[in-house]
Amino acid sequence: METEKTPVDAMEGAGRDDEAGGALERLVPVADSTADTIRETPYLHINVAIGLLAVVAFVAALYLARAFFVPLLIGILASYALSPVVEWLKRCYIPRAAGAALVLVVLVGGYCRIRVHALVAEPVCGR
DSSP, X not given: OEEEEEXXXXXXXXXXXXXXXXXXXXXXXXXXXXXXXXXXXXXXXXXXXXXXXXXXXXXXXXXXXXXXXXXXXHHHHHXXXXXHHHHHHHHTTXXXXXHHHHHHHHHHHHHHHHHHHHHXXXXXXXX
């Protein structure tokens, strides 16, 4: 337990001085309120259990909503990755919206070209 020095009350220490000529001091115990609060909290084990259940429910909700969050996060990452190209087009006096649309058209067109080329170049069985 911690202690703290406090001056003695005027009535209690009247007429007495210590060696330094100042007021007398005594040690007064200081309550450790944090430890007492934790010890006195009723149903602490129930609060911990509810907290754990909340964490499990949150993780389960994220797992079940992955069909929503995964494309959302891919979109956010793609916007950050393509931002320098859009900014460069903006410096070339192309409006930001038109630059973003142009970048997306080029990306989707390139992907489609690769996929079509892979389908055409695939050997057909039986020939």
